[in-house]
Amino acid sequence: MASASYSSLFFLLYSSLFILLYTVVFLCPEAAALSKTLDVQMLMAVKSKWQNTPPTWEGSDPCSSQWNGLVCTASRITSLTLSSMNLSGTLATEIGFLNGLQSLDLSYNKELIGPIPSTLGNLINLESLVLIGCGFTGHIPHELGNLQKLTFLDLSSNNFSGPIPPSVGNLTKLRLLDLAKNQLSGSLPVSSLNGSGLDRLINAQHFHLNSNGLSGSIPADIFHSDMQLIHVLFDSNALVGEIPLTFGHVPTLEVIRLDGNFLEGPIPSNIGKLKNVNELHLSNNNLSGTIPDLSGMNRLQYIDLSNNSFEASEALEWFGSLEQLTTLILENGSLIGPVPSKLFCLPQLETVRRLRNNDLNGTLKVDTKGSSQLQLIDLENNLITGLSVTGETYTNLMLSGNPACDKNSELVNSKACQAETTEFFYAAGSKTCGDKTCSRDFSANPDICGDKTCREDFRVNPETCECAVPYEGKLEFRAPSFSDLSNVSRVEKLKNSLCTQLNFSEGAVSICCMSFDSHYYLNIGVQLFPFGNKPFFERAEIIRIGFALSNKIYNPPDEFGTFSFTAISYYFTDPRESKGLSSEAKFGISSVAAVLALVIAGVGGYAFRQKWRAEKAIKLSKPFASWRGDSPESKRPPKVDGVRCFSFRELNRCTNYFSEDHKIGSGGYGMVYRGTLNDVSQVVAIKRAKKGSLQVQGAAEFKNEIEVLSRIHHKNLVKLTGFCFGDGEQMLVYEYMPNGSLADYLSEKSGKQLDWRKRIVIALGAARGLTYLHEYANPPIIHRDVKSSNILLDENFNAKVSDFGLSKLSVYGKEIGHMTVSAKGTPGYMDPEFFTTYELSEKSDVYSFGVVLLEIITAKGVFEDGQHIVQTVKKKLEEKGQMREVMDPFLRGESCMGFESFLNMAMRCVEESAARRPVMSDVVRDLESILTALH
Numbered sequence: 001m002a003s004a005s006y007s008s009l010f011f012l013l014y015s016s017l018f019i020l021l022y023t024v025v026f027l028c029p030e031a032a033a034l035s036k037t038l039d040v041q042m043l044m045a046v047k048s049k050w051q052n053t054p055p056t057w058e059g060s061d062p063c064s065s066q067w068n069g070l071v072c073t074a075s076r077i078t079s080l081t082l083s084s085m086n087l088s089g090t091l092a093t094e095i096g097f098l099n100g101l102q103s104l105d106l107s108y109n110k111e112l113i114g115p116i117p118s119t120l121g122n123l124i125n126l127e128s129l130v131l132i133g134c135g136f137t138g139h140i141p142h143e144l145g146n147l148q149k150l151t152f153l154d155l156s157s158n159n160f161s162g163p164i165p166p167s168v169g170n171l172t173k174l175r176l177l178d179l180a181k182n183q184l185s186g187s188l189p190v191s192s193l194n195g196s197g198l199d200r201l202i203n204a205q206h207f208h209l210n211s212n213g214l215s216g217s218i219p220a221d222i223f224h225s226d227m228q229l230i231h232v233l234f235d236s237n238a239l240v241g242e243i244p245l246t247f248g249h250v251p252t253l254e255v256i257r258l259d260g261n262f263l264e265g266p267i268p269s270n271i272g273k274l275k276n277v278n279e280l281h282l283s284n285n286n287l288s289g290t291i292p293d294l295s296g297m298n299r300l301q302y303i304d305l306s307n308n309s310f311e312a313s314e315a316l317e318w319f320g321s322l323e324q325l326t327t328l329i330l331e332n333g334s335l336i337g338p339v340p341s342k343l344f345c346l347p348q349l350e351t352v353r354r355l356r357n358n359d360l361n362g363t364l365k366v367d368t369k370g371s372s373q374l375q376l377i378d379l380e381n382n383l384i385t386g387l388s389v390t391g392e393t394y395t396n397l398m399l400s401g402n403p404a405c406d407k408n409s410e411l412v413n414s415k416a417c418q419a420e421t422t423e424f425f426y427a428a429g430s431k432t433c434g435d436k437t438c439s440r441d442f443s444a445n446p447d448i449c450g451d452k453t454c455r456e457d458f459r460v461n462p463e464t465c466e467c468a469v470p471y472e473g474k475l476e477f478r479a480p481s482f483s484d485l486s487n488v489s490r491v492e493k494l495k496n497s498l499c500t501q502l503n504f505s506e507g508a509v510s511i512c513c514m515s516f517d518s519h520y521y522l523n524i525g526v527q528l529f530p531f532g533n534k535p536f537f538e539r540a541e542i543i544r545i546g547f548a549l550s551n552k553i554y555n556p557p558d559e560f561g562t563f564s565f566t567a568i569s570y571y572f573t574d575p576r577e578s579k580g581l582s583s584e585a586k587f588g589i590s591s592v593a594a595v596l597a598l599v600i601a602g603v604g605g606y607a608f609r610q611k612w613r614a615e616k617a618i619k620l621s622k623p624f625a626s627w628r629g630d631s632p633e634s635k636r637p638p639k640v641d642g643v644r645c646f647s648f649r650e651l652n653r654c655t656n657y658f659s660e661d662h663k664i665g666s667g668g669y670g671m672v673y674r675g676t677l678n679d680v681s682q683v684v685a686i687k688r689a690k691k692g693s694l695q696v697q698g699a700a701e702f703k704n705e706i707e708v709l710s711r712i713h714h715k716n717l718v719k720l721t722g723f724c725f726g727d728g729e730q731m732l733v734y735e736y737m738p739n740g741s742l743a744d745y746l747s748e749k750s751g752k753q754l755d756w757r758k759r760i761v762i763a764l765g766a767a768r769g770l771t772y773l774h775e776y777a778n779p780p781i782i783h784r785d786v787k788s789s790n791i792l793l794d795e796n797f798n799a800k801v802s803d804f805g806l807s808k809l810s811v812y813g814k815e816i817g818h819m820t821v822s823a824k825g826t827p828g829y830m831d832p833e834f835f836t837t838y839e840l841s842e843k844s845d846v847y848s849f850g851v852v853l854l855e856i857i858t859a860k861g862v863f864e865d866g867q868h869i870v871q872t873v874k875k876k877l878e879e880k881g882q883m884r885e886v887m888d889p890f891l892r893g894e895s896c897m898g899f900e901s902f903l904n905m906a907m908r909c910v911e912e913s914a915a916r917r918p919v920m921s922d923v924v925r926d927l928e929s930i931l932t933a934l935h
């Protein structure tokens with residue numbers, strides 16, 4: 001009885017205390033101190049899930065001491081901005097209790113992973129939520145729809161999946177919605193279908209949803225005349241259906257990117273009413289019908305309609321009336337008839353007309369009087385028969401693949417007929433510092449670095465010529481209004497805007513490596529150097545710069561348009577920073593223990609830390625690391641992982657300085673090494689071009705090839721993982737194939753044997769890979785060096801063709817520049833027709849593949865006993881008429897169903913006359929039926 005009343009009394013006391021506390025905390029402004037204690041506790045819980053918090057994050061009062069990236073107002077935590085702090089860990093649900101937060105920015109912390117908690121939806125005061133370039137996964141919680149005050153939501157470049165929650169439509173204050181570069185799927189939500197949706201965002205100016213896996217059609221009611229949209233970026237998704245007419249209802253639109261989807265039907269002609277549009281990208285869809293007259297869009301600067309299925313139409317006169325047009329791209333546009341000369345009355349100073357792969361004919365007339373600026377006119381692979389230039393000659397007129405460049409024409413040796421690219425690579429070098437480099441010459445200050453390895457992050461500060469560690473990253477412009485990268489003054493303008501807006505002195509900003517990626521995004525590498533002679537930035541500075549870039553406080557010059565920045569993690573040298581201790585653990589350690597821990601970390605852990613830091617740096621995006629490719633085979637939008645840009649030192653280290661015992665082969669291209677990428681424990685094969693060899697290409701050419709190779713994805717082709725370019729080195733990094741090459745299994749010496757079935761499966765795999773190169777890659781690729789040692793085997797003996805693409809690309813069967821062709825190819829495998837025509841075609845690969853098939857059957861070398869394998873087999877067949885005579889003795893014990901068909905097909909592949917050889921897809925079909933018959 002007594003105990004019962006005690007306990008109820010206790011309960012009463014306890015609950016009234018709770019109510020009192022609640023009242024005090026949340027209802028009385030005077031009690032701010034108490035709510036602060038709650039904030040602090042919740043922040044500590046959030047912190048406990050993070051490693052590498054700034055060293056200033058110590059002690060028990062975040063608001064009184066100077067915690068980096070934290071702002072308290074009226075004793076509440078109102079802003080948490082920790083961009084580029086190398087944080088790792090997850091985002092704790094307790095973040096949802098910090099409901100005083102107005103701004104939350106955790107951008108560029110690649111190792112913040114896991115899902116974002118739905119409790120973020122409790123942060124009702126949040127105006128800006130920015131999580132660019134982290135490693136977050138899972139769905140975007142629909143609770144974010146509660147954040148009524150949000151104006152800025154940027155979750156781009158993470159690994160979010162699942163649909164766009166329709167509740168996003170409740171964020172009516174939102175001005176920017178950026179969910180680009182995730183793995184989002186599902187359709188675009190609209191209120192008529194999903195209860196709420198993007199059509200409700202009447203204050204939004206930016207829909208950046210590009211590079212996801214969004215599907216379904218673009219709902220017509222997503223657009224209406226009450227909207228303020230200026231940028232609609234839906235490119236590189238899997239959207240289907242027609243372009244809705246309602247696009248024409250949003251007069252504010254300036255940039256429309258729908259490229260890289262599966263859109264079909266005609267271009268709605270009312271789109272031409274959108275007078276403010278300066279960028280229109282509709283390339284790489286299945287649009288059909290005729291191209292409408294869009295001359296009403298008289299502010300158009302950049303238009304790309306390439307690679308659709310338009311009806312053949314006379315080259316379009318109205319393009320000539322677009323006064324501001326700098327760039328017109330219409331590859332594979334089914335244009336016919338003569339080139340209208342108006343198209344080349346270039347009112348703009350700088351102009352690009354890229355109309356390759358059409359059927360334009362007649363004589364090209366160009367009048368360049370009065371403008372001497374760089375212009376690119378690319379009319380490769382048309383039917384143009386002559387050229388007449390008034391005024392100055394063009395440096396960038398590209399006509400190869402036209403009758404005008406035929407062997408006997410007078411133009412054949414002119415620059416216009418050479419196939420080459422003249423873009424890419426602007427380097428605003430450190431002109432004043434001579435040859436100074438930091439990686440080799442800089443003597444590490446042991447007070448700063450402790451050991452030698454930290455020197456690797458140093459660069460020459462172009463302003464002081466001292467070595468310093470810059471803050472580096474990539475600016476990605478998603479809709480630049482120009483396409484010419486050679487205009488230095490434009491780059492200077494960009495540089496100046498960075499200097500003034502980010503408050504740097506001139507010279508402390510360096511820009512390099514401008515290039516367009518396969519999505520026509522302009523990528524520019526940026527390095528920002530610390531002030532004066534300081535070797536490092538302080539954390540507060542990094543947070544300031546990172547915030548300005550992640551929250552788009554920085555505004556690039558107009559012609560660059562909208563951008564997204566991604567940072568490479570910065571190397572901080574805080575003396576107290578130590579890895580692996582969670583903040584809670586650090587909390588509990590007494591000062592003596594802390595000192596001890598630091599000593600241990602300093603002595604024993606240092607090397608480890610350096611290693612860890614270096615490994616981490618490898619993971620981070622580099623200026624070119626985010627190229628993505630597409631897989632034309634399924635015409636999926638480009639979503640496959642990118643090709644990485646490795647530094648020489650990274651590859652040097654992972655091959656133990658290219659040591660002998662890492663060498664796994666050699667070839668015309670140079671040596672091949674095995675290496676293990678530390679960060680992902682992935683084994684790779686590294687092809688290193690021989691210095692000074694024929695294979696070492698110019699920068700633009702190399703880059704061009706990388707871009708092409710990065711788009712090639714097929715399970716029977718060895719995948720390109722990355723590359724290294726610079727310091728006179730050219731290297732390609734491929735997936736490693738543990739079972740070596742087919743050749744290893746066919747020579748008697750190897751002692752390894754393959755049974756009949758395995759041989760067919762391998763031949764079929766390789767044939768499929770080649771079919772892809774010939775028939776599905778865009779542009780088609782002739783391998784040029786098909787041989788058994790280029791057919792590699794993975795752990796399951798799946799065949800993958802390697803060594804393709806390092807060569808000129810096939811241009812619809814027309815071959816240019818056969819001189820380089822002869823440098824490739826292996827004796828014994830080469831198409832006999834080549835020696836009379838000096839031309840290679842897909843059928844040349846078929847011949848080489850036929851030789852490989854004969855090797856598979858006979859397990860004989862290509863030349864044995866002074867005879868070529870084709871002769872040997874032919875002779876045996878004629879003499880004996882007994883097909884099995886030529887069989888590899890190892891196979892004779894087996895029944896080898898389908899052997900005859902296999903041999904017949906091989907013999908058809910090695911026909912003298914290319915015309916009589918089958919195409920690769922026929923070979924695939926035959927091999928498939930042979931394999932099916934085995935079952």
Ligand SMILES: *[C@@H]1O[C@H](CO)[C@@H](O)[C@H](O)[C@H]1NC(C)=O
Pocket residue numbers: 336337338361362
């Ligand atoms: C150019 O092409 C058009 C349309 O295909 C055709 O009618 C015309 O005869 C061609 N002109 C020349 C000079 O070949």
Ligand SMILES: *[C@@H]1O[C@H](CO)[C@@H](O)[C@H](O)[C@H]1NC(C)=O
Pocket residue numbers: 349350373374487488489490493559
């Ligand atoms: C280079 O760009 C600047 C700034 O956009 C422009 O004013 C100038 O005319 C361009 N120069 C050339 C040669 O195209």
